[in-house]
Structures are given as structure tokens and as C-alpha cells.
Amino acid sequence: MKIAVIGASGFVGLRLVERLHLEGRAEVVPVVHAFRSLAVLARFDLPWRVADPANVAALTAALQGCDAVVHAALGDAKQIVTMAAALYPAAAQAGVKRIVALSSAAVHSLTPAPGTTDSTPPLLKQKSEYNTAKARAETILSAARKNGRVELVQLRPGIVHGPRSRLVADVAGQLRDGTAWLVDDGAGICNAIAVDNLIDAIWLALMTPEADGEVFLLNDRETITWRDFYAAIAGAAGTDLRDVHAVTPPVFRSSPSARLARLAATDFAMSLMPVIPARIKRIAKAAAAAWPANHPPDNWRLPDAARPAVHEEMCELQSCRWRFPIAKAERVLGYHPALTFDAAMQRTGAWLRFAGVVRA
Amino acid sequence: MTHFPNMPEPVPVIVSGCGAITKFFYASALAFLEEKRVVRVAAVCDPHEPNRAGIAARFPHAKSVARFEDVPFASDSLVVVASPPRLHATQSIFALEKGCGVLCEKPMAASLADAEAMADAANRTGRPLAVGLYRRFFRATRVIKEICTHGTLGQPVSFEVEEGGAFRWEAASDSFFRREATPGGVLYDTGVHTLDLLLWWFGEPSRLDYRDDAAGGQEANCTLELGYTPGFTGRVRLSRDWATRNTFRLNFTRGSIAWNVGQAGQLTLSLDGVTTVLRGDVLPRHDDGLTLLGHSAGEGSPQAFIHQLINLADAIRGRAALAIPAAEGLRSLRLIEACYRERRAMDQPWLSPAETAGLARLQRRTAA
Numbered sequence: 141m142k143i144a145v146i147g148a149s150g151f152v153g154l155r156l157v158e159r160l161h162l163e164g165r166a167e168v169v170p171v172v173h174a175f176r177s178l179a180v181l182a183r184f185d186l187p188w189r190v191a192d193p194a195n196v197a198a199l200t201a202a203l204q205g206c207d208a209v210v211h212a213a214l215g216d217a218k219q220i221v222t223m224a225a226a227l228y229p230a231a232a233q234a235g236v237k238r239i240v241a242l243s244s245a246a247v248h249s250l251t252p253a254p255g256t257t258d259s260t261p262p263l264l265k266q267k268s269e270y271n272t273a274k275a276r277a278e279t280i281l282s283a284a285r286k287n288g289r290v291e292l293v294q295l296r297p298g299i300v301h302g303p304r305s306r307l308v309a310d311v312a313g314q315l316r317d318g319t320a321w322l323v324d325d326g327a328g329i330c331n332a333i334a335v336d337n338l339i340d341a342i343w344l345a346l347m348t349p350e351a352d353g354e355v356f357l358l359n360d361r362e363t364i365t366w367r368d369f370y371a372a373i374a375g376a377a378g379t380d381l382r383d384v385h386a387v388t389p390p391v392f393r394s395s396p397s398a399r400l401a402r403l404a405a406t407d408f409a410m411s412l413m414p415v416i417p418a419r420i421k422r423i424a425k426a427a428a429a430a431w432p433a434n435h436p437p438d439n440w441r442l443p444d445a446a447r448p449a450v451h452e453e454m455c456e457l458q459s460c461r462w463r464f465p466i467a468k469a470e471r472v473l474g475y476h477p478a479l480t481f482d483a484a485m486q487r488t489g490a491w492l493r494f495a496g497v498v499r500a
Numbered sequence: 501m502t503h504f505p506n507m508p509e510p511v512p513v514i515v516s517g518c519g520a521i522t523k524f525f526y527a528s529a530l531a532f533l534e535e536k537r538v539v540r541v542a543a544v545c546d547p548h549e550p551n552r553a554g555i556a557a558r559f560p561h562a563k564s565v566a567r568f569e570d571v572p573f574a575s576d577s578l579v580v581v582a583s584p585p586r587l588h589a590t591q592s593i594f595a596l597e598k599g600c601g602v603l604c605e606k607p608m609a610a611s612l613a614d615a616e617a618m619a620d621a622a623n624r625t626g627r628p629l630a631v632g633l634y635r636r637f638f639r640a641t642r643v644i645k646e647i648c649t650h651g652t653l654g655q656p657v658s659f660e661v662e663e664g665g666a667f668r669w670e671a672a673s674d675s676f677f678r679r680e681a682t683p684g685g686v687l688y689d690t691g692v693h694t695l696d697l698l699l700w701w702f703g704e705p706s707r708l709d710y711r712d713d714a715a716g717g718q719e720a721n722c723t724l725e726l727g728y729t730p731g732f733t734g735r736v737r738l739s740r741d742w743a744t745r746n747t748f749r750l751n752f753t754r755g756s757i758a759w760n761v762g763q764a765g766q767l768t769l770s771l772d773g774v775t776t777v778l779r780g781d782v783l784p785r786h787d788d789g790l791t792l793l794g795h796s797a798g799e800g801s802p803q804a805f806i807h808q809l810i811n812l813a814d815a816i817r818g819r820a821a822l823a824i825p826a827a828e829g830l831r832s833l834r835l836i837e838a839c840y841r842e843r844r845a846m847d848q849p850w851l852s853p854a855e856t857a858g859l860a861r862l863q864r865r866t867a868a
């Protein structure tokens with residue numbers, strides 16, 4: 141079976157290519173949008189293709205000869221929507237039989253209403269442009285399936301963690317620098333899913349006939365709080381939670397420039413890739429330059445100790461009180477997360493040392 | 501202050517390869533030197549029309565040609581070879597034989613044998629052949645060279661180098677990632693610069709241990725341990741995958757130097773007996789710090805590219821020796837080929853047993 145992976149240089153896409161290729165499960169055709177995105181993929185001798193995933197003709201050409209396609213590309217809000225609009229017609233014209241598209245649990249917002257399940261429709265009006273775009277993309281694809289013949293499975297993973305996760309690397313950095321912070325002592329629910337469990341789910345979504353037309357929420361098997369999540373990263377990084385700042389979420393001002401400036405205040409916010417797309421990151425950096433510093437310059441001070449930069453999106457994420465159910469994925473896909481949270485974090489720790497994020 | 505050679509006529513320049521390095525570096529450096537009447541771009545060459553057109557638009561007086569063989573070569577022209585590495589040897593030798601001087605981008609060639617053939621051609625024709633190891637023009641790297649040569653901080657004890665990050669170079673083709681165009685990955689790319697500096701400062705190592713993560717393609721991460729006969733060792737970690745510290749840390753018997761790769765004109769020093777570290781600008785002698793003028797403004801990669809072109813223009817006119825002749829370009833390729841011969845797999849302990857087995861299979865195939 142020949143599987144195209146769109147967004148093959150991203151965190152999830154790259155791991156999917158690695159798994160499919162190294163485990164010899166399928167022929168993989170990585171699809172990336174720019175030559176530079178081949179840098180890590182080029183470790184393998186693979187028939188990669190370079191194409192703009194928002195351009196139907198280019199994407200059709202890139203998908204030629206593939207039986208299935210997994211869409212794991214990220215972009216800014218506009219690109220997310222245009223990529224979704226191009227995906228279905230391109231797959232149809234290229235003769236692809238099944239699409240597995242990575243949506244996101246963020247279609248339910250970062251603070252989902254208790255009782256949210258796979259059958260809860262995506263929220264098309266959200267504060268976050270990115271989450272709204274993800275919701276729209278899902279809706280566009282679902283509509284296309286109704287009028288087309290290409291099979292479609294959409295997956296809504298929560299917080300994806302694992303080797304090459306920016307979020308994990310940044311939390312590890314904050315724990316090292318003494319700038320890590322938790323809301324409400326980390327009691328909120330972190331809907332974590334190990335990237336390797338997600339890859340297993342993608343495989344099942346490719347292979348299970350009954351999954352066609354369905355949407356699945358995905359999580360690890362354990363219920364994880366944000367405190368658990370940070371503690372596991374601390375463990376992987378050889379440190380602990382002693383220096384973590386306790387944060388009471390401030391009232392965030394809501395002007396767009398204030399929001400952007402807060403985003404820019406920290407690279408950490410920038411690392412929440414599923415939450416904040418790249419273009420916004422650039423705008424945010426520019427906005428920050430124009431934002432007055434908290435402390436006007438004053439010679440009569442000693443240097444401040446490292447302080448956490450608190451921002452709204454992370455506060456919201458950490459305030460989540462609902463664990464997304466995975467009963468439907470278990471029932472229809474036969475998804476039973478193989479990696480425990482602890483085992484997954486051990487793998488991540490090994491990667492943190494490999495990458496030099498954490499020094500042995 | 502830079503002295504611009506008083507050329508009777510600007511040196512004609514031919515640019516082969518209109519990809520990213522030409523777009524982001526050579527085009528601006530050449531435009532500046534055209535203004536100073538040091539050079540005049542005579543022709544730009546690239547088979548890929550859109551890339552060529554972008555550069556041709558900046559030099560409307562230059563000929564725009566698709567095929568290298570169709571370039572109107574005048575002897576004593578300066579040919580910038582900025583095409584994919586596999587083409588460096590044929591294009592450089594062709595240009596030398598036409599009587600031109602050549603500035604060949606790094607890596608000098610796609611194999612040591614090809615690079616040696618280029619050096620032979622330069623000897624045979626008597627034309628200058630320079631290699632684009634532009635970091636040797638940085639003030640910071642030159643100071644380190646002097647400190648090594650004169651033993652200013654004593655004898656070398658050890659070094660640690662970490663270089664790279666996610667690959668963001670806006671490559672205009674897939675030439676970096678296809679083995680037919682470039683035989684290696686990060687070591688064959690930025691690693692050429694890294695190893696060149698180490699060879700320049702410390703000489704040839706006597707032993708090495710090299711590991712990378714290539715599995716049928718080109719490495720994105722590698723580690724290298726080097727041993728030197730006087731008894732010191734060094735470690736190098738390169739990546740085009742994930743952020744590193746981008747730092748050279750060099751330890752000597754009487755102090756240490758830290759140099760950040762992105763800072764052409766700055767160094768950090770720690771000296772024995774001094775409890776703090778000193779960090780600052782590297783200034784030419786005539787600005788001994790008393791005037792606080794000059795600073796490191798105007799010191800960076802762009803200036804290094806301009807200096808390399810001036811050096812070659814001078815060499816073509818017989819006014820200066822080449823700063824980085826072919827023989828210097830051979831050194832890093834020799835070391836890189838030795839690394840690839842001794843290649844071992846980097847441990848990737850987050851992979852599952854099935855993946856590790858698959859990886860080993862692919863790596864065996866790479867080796868064969």
C-alpha cells in the first residue's frame with residue numbers, strides 16, 4: 141500500500157513517516173511544501189514530493205499513484221481552511237481511496253463543555269482564529285465526503301507529546317530556567333496523547349473499513365492532569381516541580397494587540413503549535429516590540445530572577461475540566477493505546493537527551 | 501576601513517547557479533562591488549529559468565544563459581561557482597581552462613577525488629581557485645587562529661562544538677537533499693565550515709569517532725569525536741533537525757574561548773585567575789578600544805562575502821595571494837570522507853524495537 145503524508149516534516153507527519161518506513165508497513169510518499177522541509181526526511185531514501193497543499197492541481201500531481209493520504213500539515217488559519225478545501229478534490233482526482241485528516245480536539249475549544257463527545261459538532265465560532273479554522277476545515281471535509289466517493293476519517297487528538305514536540309521541549313526548558321508555571325496547581329485535565337499512540341490510531345483509521353465518514357477523539361489511556369504532565373517532563377529532564385510558579389489566571393485584556401503582545405511575551409506560547417499557527421507568531425513578535433515593558437527602565441534595581449510569562453491560551457488549556465472520551469475510537473477502530481503515559485515520557489526523555497535539550 | 505583595489509577595469513564576473521546563496525548573498529555583494537567598480541557582472545547562468553530570471557533582473561546588463569557551456573567566457577574573468585556540489589568540479593575546471601579565476605562555493609566538490617582534480621587544474625593553468633570558506637574572514641575566527649598560533653592562552657586542552665538547528669535555508673532546489681547533487685547531509689553542508697575552522701586552528705586530528713542518523717539518505721544529526729597527537733580531544737555535534745547552542749567552546753591551559761557561530765565580530769573569553777568572563781567586540785588594532793569607535797558594526801557574513809570576492813579579484817589581477825586556495829578546501833573534504841568511511845549509527849533510543857531493527861537494516865544498506 142502506498143500512503144502519502146502531507147505535512148511530512150511536521151511533528152506528527154515526520155513521526156508517521158518514520159514509523160511506516162522503519163517498520164516496513166507501507167510505501168510512504170512524504171509531501172512537503174518547501175525544499176527546506178526535506179532536511180530531516182532526507183535521512184531516508186523516499187520518493188518525496190514538493191507541492192503546495194492548498195493548490196488542487198499541484199496536490200493532485202503529488203498524490204498520483206497513492207492509495208491513501210494522511211493530512212498532517214499545519215499552517216495559519218487561512219491556510220488550514222484552503223488546505224482542507226483543496227484536499228478532497230485533489231485526492232479524488234488522483235484516485236486516492238481514503239483520506240485520514242488530522243483535525244484537533246481544539247475544534248471543541250480549549251475549555252470544552254463537560255459532556256463533549258465525538259458526536260459534538262465543531263465550534264465554528266471561537267475566540268481563537270486557529271481553533272475556528274480547524275473547526276471549519278473539519279466541516280468542509282465532512283461536507284465534501286457527503287458528495288464524493290473518497291473515504292474520509294477525521295481524528296481529533298488532544299495535546300500530542302513525544303520526541304520532537306516543541307511543547308515538551310519548551311516545558312523542559314522552562315523547568316530548567318525556573319520559569320515554568322501551573323494554573324490551579326495543575327489540577328486541570330491535560331488531554332494528552334503520545335505521538336506513537338496517535339500514529340497507531342492513524343494506522344487503524346487507514347485500515348478500518350467502518351471508520352469511513354467518522355470522526356474520533358483521541359487520548360492516551362490514562363487521565364492526566366497538567367501537574368502529571370509537567371511532573372513527567374521534569375522526570376524525563378532529570379529535575380522536579382519544586383521551582384514551578386503557581387499562577388492565578390489574570391483577567392486578560394481583550395484588545396487584539398494586547399492578546400498578541402502577550403502571546404509574544406514568551407516563546408512558550410509560540411510553541412503551542414496546535415494552538416497558534418506560524419503567521420500569528422510573527423505578527424505577535426512584531427506586536428510585542430510595540431508593547432510597553434512591565435517595568436519602565438530603572439537603575440535602582442537588582443536583576444530580576446527569571447519570571448514566568450503567563451498567557452491566555454495556556455491558562456485556558458490548563459483550566460480544562462473535561463477528559464475527552466475515547467470509547468468510540470476503542471469500539472470502531474479497536475484503538476487501545478499501546479504506550480502507557482510513563483513509557484511514552486521515557487521515550488521523550490531519551491529524545492530530549494539526544495537533541496541536547498537536556499544534557500546528560 | 502576597507503581599501504578598494506583601484507582596478508583599471510572592473511573584473512568581469514560570471515555567476516553559475518542562481519539559487520539561494522546567490523539570491524541572498526552573492527547578488528548583493530556583487531551589486532555593492534559593481535558600485536565600487538571592482539567587478540562587473542557579465543553573465544548569470546542557471547538552467548532553471550525562474551531562478552535565473554530573479555538574479556538577471558538585478559543585473560540587467562549581464563547575459564542570462566541556461567547552459568554553463570554557452571557562457572561567453574573571457575579570460576581573467578571571475579567565475580562564482582554556486583551550483584549544486586556535484587557540478588562544482590566540472591564547472592570549475594572548465595572555467596580555469598578558459599583562463600578564469602574561480603570562487604567555488606563550499607563544499608569544494610562532491611568527492612575528495614573531484615576536489616583534487618580541481619586543485620590540479622588550478623596548478624596546471626596557473627589560475628586562482630578559491631573556496632568559499634567565508635568564515636575564515638570573520639574577525640572572531642581570525643583572533644582564535646592567532647591565539648592558537650601564538651599559544652596566547654597556552655596549549656589546547658579540549659573543545660566542544662554544537663552547531664545547527666532546524667533547517668531554514670530557503671533552498672531554491674532540492675540539491676541539498678538528493679544524493680546525486682550532494683553526497684552527504686549536515687556534515688557535508690554546514691559541517692564543511694565547522695571542520696574547516698577546526699582544521700585551520702588545530703591542524704589535522706589523528707583519530708576520530710563519527711556517528712550519524714542517516715538511514716538510506718543524508719544525515720540530519722551527527723556527532724564526531726576528534727583526537728589530536730599532542731593529547732587533546734574535541735567533540736562536535738551538528739544538527740539540521742533541532743536547535744543547538746551554536747557555540748564553539750575551546751579550552752586551553754590558561755583560559756577558554758566561547759564563540760557563537762552567528763557573531764562574526766564577537767568573542768567570550770575566560771582567563772585563568774579571573775573569576776568573571778569577558779565578552780566583547782573584536783576590533784582592529786588601530787581602534788584599541790579607547791575611542792570606542794568602529795565596534796563590530798559592519799562585521800558579519802555579508803562583509804565576509806564581499807572580502808572573499810575582493811580577494812579573488814585582487815588575485816586575478818596578480819595583486820594579492822589567495823586567502824583560501826584550493827589546498828585549504830581539500831582539508832575538510834579529506835576529513836569528511838574519513839568520517840563517512842568510519843560511520844557508525846547514532847543511538848536513537850526512543851525508537852521501538854521494530855523501528856530500531858528497520859533502522860539497522862537501512863543503515864547497513866547505506867554502508868554497502
Ligand SMILES: NC(=O)c1ccc[n+]([C@@H]2O[C@H](COP(=O)([O-])OP(=O)(O)OC[C@H]3O[C@@H](n4cnc5c(N)ncnc54)[C@H](O)[C@@H]3O)[C@@H](O)[C@H]2O)c1
Pocket residue numbers: 516517518519520521522545546547548551568581582583584585587605606607632634670671672673674675676689
Ligand atoms: N557559504 C555558505 O555558507 C553556503 C550557504 C548555502 C549554500 N552554499 C553552497 O552554495 C551552492 C548552492 O547552494 P544554494 O543554497 O544556492 O542551492 P539551491 O538549491 O538554492 O540552488 C542551486 C541552484 O543551482 C542551479 N543549477 C542546477 N544545475 C545547474 C547548472 N548545471 N549550472 C548552473 N546552475 C545550476 C539550480 O537550478 C538552482 O537554482 C552549494 O554548493 C551550497 O553548498 C554555501
